[in-house]
Amino acid sequence: VDRAQAEAxxxxxxxxxxxxxxxxxxxxxxxxxxxxxxxxxxxxxxxVEGAMESWRIEVVGGWREWVDLPLSVGDLIxxxxxxxxxxxxxxxxxxxxxxxxxxxxxDVQKGRSVIxxxxxxxxxxxxxxxxxxxxxxxxxxxxxxxxxxxxxxxxGVDLDSLASCVDERTALVCLSHVNYRSAARLDIQxxxxxxxxxxxxxxxxxxxxxxxxxxxxxxxxxxxxxxCTYKYLNAGPGAPAFLYVxxxxxxxxxxxxxxxxxQRDQFEMGERFEPVDGVGRFGAGSPDMLGLVxxxxxxSMLLEAGMDKLWGKSRAMGEMLLELVAERxxxxxxxxxxxxxxxRRGAHVSVRHPRAWPMCNELVARRLVVPxxxxxxxxxxxxxxxxxxxxxxFDAVERIRDVLAGGPTSSERERPRVT
Amino acid sequence: VDRAQAEAxxxxxxxxxxxxxxxxxxxxxxxxxxxxxxxxxxxxxxxVEGAMESWRIEVVGGWREWVDLPLSVGDLIxxxxxxxxxxxxxxxxxxxxxxxxxxxxxDVQKGRSVIxxxxxxxxxxxxxxxxxxxxxxxxxxxxxxxxxxxxxxxxGVDLDSLASCVDERTALVCLSHVNYRSAARLDIQxxxxxxxxxxxxxxxxxxxxxxxxxxxxxxxxxxxxxxCTYKYLNAGPGAPAFLYVxxxxxxxxxxxxxxxxxQRDQFEMGERFEPVDGVGRFGAGSPDMLGLVxxxxxxSMLLEAGMDKLWGKSRAMGEMLLELVAERxxxxxxxxxxxxxxxRRGAHVSVRHPRAWPMCNELVARRLVVPxxxxxxxxxxxxxxxxxxxxxxFDAVERIRDVLAGGPTSSERERPRVT
Numbered sequence: 001v002d003r004a005q006a007e008a009x010x011x012x013x014x015x016x017x018x019x020x021x022x023x024x025x026x027x028x029x030x031x032x033x034x035x036x037x038x039x040x041x042x043x044x045x046x047x048v049e050g051a052m053e054s055w056r057i058e059v060v061g062g063w064r065e066w067v068d069l070p071l072s073v074g075d076l077i078x079x080x081x082x083x084x085x086x087x088x089x090x091x092x093x094x095x096x097x098x099x100x101x102x103x104x105x106x107d108v109q110k111g112r113s114v115i116x117x118x119x120x121x122x123x124x125x126x127x128x129x130x131x132x133x134x135x136x137x138x139x140x141x142x143x144x145x146x147x148x149x150x151x152x153x154x155x156g157v158d159l160d161s162l163a164s165c166v167d168e169r170t171a172l173v174c175l176s177h178v179n180y181r182s183a184a185r186l187d188i189q190x191x192x193x194x195x196x197x198x199x200x201x202x203x204x205x206x207x208x209x210x211x212x213x214x215x216x217x218x219x220x221x222x223x224x225x226x227x228c229t230y231k232y233l234n235a236g237p238g239a240p241a242f243l244y245v246x247x248x249x250x251x252x253x254x255x256x257x258x259x260x261x262x263q264r265d266q267f268e269m270g271e272r273f274e275p276v277d278g279v280g281r282f283g284a285g286s287p288d289m290l291g292l293v294x295x296x297x298x299x300s301m302l303l304e305a306g307m308d309k310l311w312g313k314s315r316a317m318g319e320m321l322l323e324l325v326a327e328r329x330x331x332x333x334x335x336x337x338x339x340x341x342x343x344r345r346g347a348h349v350s351v352r353h354p355r356a357w358p359m360c361n362e363l364v365a366r367r368l369v370v371p372x373x374x375x376x377x378x379x380x381x382x383x384x385x386x387x388x389x390x391x392x393x394f395d396a397v398e399r400i401r402d403v404l405a406g407g408p409t410s411s412e413r414e415r416p417r418v419t
Numbered sequence: 420v421d422r423a424q425a426e427a428x429x430x431x432x433x434x435x436x437x438x439x440x441x442x443x444x445x446x447x448x449x450x451x452x453x454x455x456x457x458x459x460x461x462x463x464x465x466x467v468e469g470a471m472e473s474w475r476i477e478v479v480g481g482w483r484e485w486v487d488l489p490l491s492v493g494d495l496i497x498x499x500x501x502x503x504x505x506x507x508x509x510x511x512x513x514x515x516x517x518x519x520x521x522x523x524x525x526d527v528q529k530g531r532s533v534i535x536x537x538x539x540x541x542x543x544x545x546x547x548x549x550x551x552x553x554x555x556x557x558x559x560x561x562x563x564x565x566x567x568x569x570x571x572x573x574x575g576v577d578l579d580s581l582a583s584c585v586d587e588r589t590a591l592v593c594l595s596h597v598n599y600r601s602a603a604r605l606d607i608q609x610x611x612x613x614x615x616x617x618x619x620x621x622x623x624x625x626x627x628x629x630x631x632x633x634x635x636x637x638x639x640x641x642x643x644x645x646x647c648t649y650k651y652l653n654a655g656p657g658a659p660a661f662l663y664v665x666x667x668x669x670x671x672x673x674x675x676x677x678x679x680x681x682q683r684d685q686f687e688m689g690e691r692f693e694p695v696d697g698v699g700r701f702g703a704g705s706p707d708m709l710g711l712v713x714x715x716x717x718x719s720m721l722l723e724a725g726m727d728k729l730w731g732k733s734r735a736m737g738e739m740l741l742e743l744v745a746e747r748x749x750x751x752x753x754x755x756x757x758x759x760x761x762x763r764r765g766a767h768v769s770v771r772h773p774r775a776w777p778m779c780n781e782l783v784a785r786r787l788v789v790p791x792x793x794x795x796x797x798x799x800x801x802x803x804x805x806x807x808x809x810x811x812x813f814d815a816v817e818r819i820r821d822v823l824a825g826g827p828t829s830s831e832r833e834r835p836r837v838t
Contacts, residue, residue: 023475037479045471048709052464055655056442060456060789066656093704095678096515124679124704127692131677230705236474237485238707258550259514260543268794273546285512285543286649288657290467290709370479375687 001323006390009316014309015385018301022234022387029367030396034384035208035348036372038234038298041387047297048236051290062289069292070261071280076299077233077242080307081206081225082216089279090229090242090295091261091287094207095124097226097243100282102132102172103256105201105224106144109171112200116165116173118157119148122180125205129174144171155339156184163194170200177215178208178346181374183338185213185346189220196221207231210242211302212347212384214311217244224249229291232347232384233298240291245279259284305386313385314347317393321349321381324397332404337378348382350374359403368399420742425809434724434732434804441653441806448786449815453803454627454767455791457653457717460806466716467655470709481708488711489680490699495718496652496661499726500625500644501635508698509648509661509714510680510706513626514543516645516662519701521551521591522675524620524643525563528590531619535584535592537576538567541599544624548593563590574758575603582613589619596634597627597765600793602757604632604765608639615640626650629661630721631766631803633730636663643668648710651766651803652717659710664698678703724805732804733766736812740768740800743816751823756797767801769793778822787818 010016021041024031031039054062074088081088092100102115115129126146133144149165151157156179166173173195178185188204195202206227209215217225225244229235245253258273260266261283265274275281302310319342325334329351337350353359360373372380379400383393429435440460443450450458473481493507500507511519521534534548545565552563568584570576575598585592592614597604607623614621625646628634636644644663648654664672677692679685680702684693694700721729738761744753748770756769772778779792791799798819802812 025476031478033479037474037482039478040471040475045475048467048471052459052467052655055456056459056464057444059450059458060452060791061783062656063456092511092515093678095680095704096511096676099676099703122679123682123685123688126690127677127679127682130692131675134677228705236471236709237481238705238710240707241704256550257515257518258546258553259512260541260546261514263542263546266542269542271545273549284518285514285660286647286657288659288707288710290655290713291657291707294709364480372479 001320001394003391003394006320006394009390013313013390015305015313018305019387019389021301024387029364030369030392030399031388032381032383032396033370033372034388035231035380035382037230037237038232038384039387040236041234041297041301043297043301044234044236044294047293048290051293055289066287066289066292069289069296070283070287073292073296073299074242074279076296076303077210078244079303080211080299081209081244082218083244084218086278087247088242088244089282090292091240091283094205094226094228094241095128097241098125098128098174098205100255100257101203101224101226101243101245102129102174104253105172105203106132107254108252109201112169112171113144114169114171115144115146116170117146117148118151118175120151120153120156120179120181122176122205122207125174125176154182154184154337155344156182157186159190159194162191166195166198166200168199170198172201172203174203174205176205176208178213180208181337181378181380182350183208183346183348185344188215188222192220192222208346208348211299212310212314214307218246222246229295229298233295233302234386235291235294235298239294240288243282245282250278250281255282255284257284261285261287302386310385315342317383317385317388317390318342318345318347318349320390320393321397324394325349325351328397328401329404332401334404348380350378350380352377353379359400362403363400368403369396420739420813422810422813425739425813428735428809432732432809433728437720437724438806438808440720443806448783449788449811449818450807451800451802451815452789452791453807454650454799454801456649456656457651457803458806459655460653460716460720462720463653463655463713463716466712467709470712485706485708485711488708488715489702489706492711492715492718493661493698495715495722496629497663498722499630499718500628500663501637502663503637505697506666507661507663508701509711510659510702513624513645513647513660514547516660517544517547517593517624519674519676520622520643520645520662520664521548521593523672524591524622525551526673527671528620531588531590532563533588533590534563534565535589536565536567537570537594539570539572539575539598539600541595541624541626544593544595573601573603573756574763575601576605578609578613581610585614585617585619587618589617591620591622593622593624595624595627597632599627600756600797600799601769602627602765602767604763607634607641611639611641627765627767630718631729631733633726637665641665648714648717652714652721653805654710654713654717658713659707662701664701669697669700674701674703676703680704680706721805729804734761736802736804736807736809737761737764737766737768739809739812740816743813744768744770747816747820748823751820753823767799769797769799771796772798778819781822782819787822788815
């Protein structure tokens with residue numbers, strides 16, 4: 001790969017036009033952290049401004065429209081993750097949604113007391129499940145246990161290891177589709193089938209998948225899913241998360257948090273809690289309106305771009321990154337922290353180096369690249385396809401190499417051309 | 420009371436200048452629903468714009484500053500509710516916070532299995548507690564029971580009735596300081612003492628108090644509190660809620676939802692959940708940054724105004740409302756739905772009428788007044804002191820009277836003067 005090839009790919013990139021919708025300082029560092037926090041786009045900014053305008057003018061009357069957003073924006077996200085209408089709800093955080101759905105699942109799996117999870121799972125997932133097992137706040141005397149699948153830090157959960165952990169005592173399996181660190185990607189269909197064969201329920205964490213990697217929840221018969229909107233959906237720091245519950249489970253499962261926004265005839269303010277029929281029953285408190293319109297704008301842009309094109313570009317950028325890493329960074333002691341096989345990898349690529357932390361600091365301090373450091377030795381490179389160019393990927397690796405080599409950065413000298 | 424008196428009060432109102440900070444259409448209806456959703460101010464709009472600017476420029480680097488907001492904005496709210504620093508956390512919804520704190524309380528009150536609550540309590544509080552009692556999602560076999568204090572729909576919870584419900588089996592008492600419907604206000608000090616004498620923990624819902632009515636949580640020795648920020652704090656629809664846990668309880672209580680934003684050395688992503696020492700241990704997922712800056716701006720404005728002045732004006736507007744209702748609306752069959760005694764009332768005034776619903780519809784449709792209807796027969800009038808004038812209160816009652824009388828509205832004819 002050379003820079004000319006990257007430029008050629010950019011010239012024929014069908015997604016190139018979307019970059020102009022984002023606020024990008026051409027003299028700023030190359031942003032390779034789309035997998036942590038997506039960038040602000042003009043349409044998300046406009047959506048937030050518009051929501052403030054509607055609050056300003058309508059004040060409380062605005063709720064007549066806002067009240068439908070958790071479900072209607074959920075349907076937009078549904079189209080990105082293979083979920084038919086009425087199964088996705090936007091609201092709360094991924095953490096709270098994980099808690100709600102895990103508890104709901106355990107509640108209908110009486111006699112089964114084991115939750116299976118990956119020991120390399122994202123911390124909040126591990127902590128939420130450990131908290132449930134510890135009986136925190138539940139006055140529970142029925143022991144719940146988390147069984148940790150030992151997974152490979154680079155290649156993720158192995159299907160055989162998983163199979164050996166899921167049995168007739170397993171109530172729930174909770175796994176990320178794409179691992180937050182290594183980007184190791186699971187086969188949703190295969191895992192869901194395995195879990196279902198043993199009578200357990202499957203909860204997917206789609207934080208690193210939604211808007212990045214094709215997902216077909218309905219097709220795979222998945223039971224539940226959660227995910228965030230501030231990564232590839234570009235909805236902003238702390239924008240509301242989403243949850244998915246497949247239609248057949250709506251009447252079986254119920255949230256442990258009985259909130260008034262899940263109530264049928266909410267403004268009757270009835271004596272008893274009677275949840276609505278659909279996925280709205282997993283709602284809780286007042287929805288975050290500014291956040292919801294941001295999610296709506298972010299998801300709409302991705303739908304316009306098309307998941308096939310986004311994923312196509314992501315894969316191509318990932319393959320380019322692997323080549324560049326092998327060719328230009330391995331000589332400096334960098335090795336791959338992600339699966340080498342694109343079919344087992346998500347939308348980011350991790351690399352490892354003993355000096356990863358000072359290297360990241362220098363990249364940021366010198367405004368060369370914004371990477372993402374993960375203890376102890378990992379750098380995640382997450383080029384969001386909606387606003388990242390192939391030349392950005394190329395230049396980012398060059399700048400990383402130059403920092404590792406301790407010299408000046410060639411791409412820094414070239415920067416005026418890279419706009 | 421006549422209009423000239425109201426005008427005179429406005430001329431000497433020390434808070435008058437704050438009205439100019441809000442976006443108010445002088446030809447629009449009189450907004451009397453500050454107790455449901457506060458208005459947008461310029462500084463809240465600026466704060467949200469500023470947060471988007473910081474997201475645009477810093478992208479993920481913005482978290483270096485944003486990460487402190489849940490506690491620092493919590494401290495601002497603390498100054499409005501008599502809570503010293505480090506005891507208030509902003510995040511999640513009131514519903515989720517109620518759940519977290521109720522569960523946390525039950526967890527340390529082993530052997531006590533009763534929650535006491537008002538049967539006229541706001542729905543989400545009732546539903547959350549009923550859900551906990553139903554063992555929703557908890558795999559619990561230890562029965563929890565909610566004991567409902569029968570309260571008066573107008574005058575609220577009577578201290579003797581409450582006393583007869585709280586005993587050695589009571590784990591937790593959960594009550595609103597100011598009732599959402601009637602505005603009946605409890606004595607935080609007296610109730611907390613009564614509850615503590617019997618060994619129970621006290622959880623206050625401050626949704627209708629924060630920024631409206633003086634509260635001294637530390638002074639009263641209150642254990643826990645929750646509240647929202649979209650009413651008197653004017654932080655916008657669905658802005659994040661807050662929770663308070665008094666310092667002595669930080670190490671005793673733990674959240675049922677173990678999230679990564681409560682974790683010590685969060686980015687070490689350690690194997691075990693080890694919550695931070697302070698109130699941050701009740702955090703869960705990623706904080707809503709746009710919401711947090713809005714809360715910060717909203718709370719700052721109230722602190723600048725001063726709770727004493729806000730409450731002074733609220734009381735004066737409340738007393739004026741009572742006089743006007745008695746004089747001008749009672750002849751049309753309206754009666755008071757709030758305590759007559761200002762010492763037992765919060766910041767809004769409720770009135771009742773058999774035709775309350777069509778009356779509210781007409782007030783809104785004709786753009787005369789935005790009141791707040793509550794089934795079956797109640798109209799809440801919530802003149803937020805930070806942006807409502809005494810003449811607004813006067814004119815609102817006039818317009819309500821005119822609608823009830825079925826004639827044209829005198830104040831509509833006068834409207835050009837009322838700007």
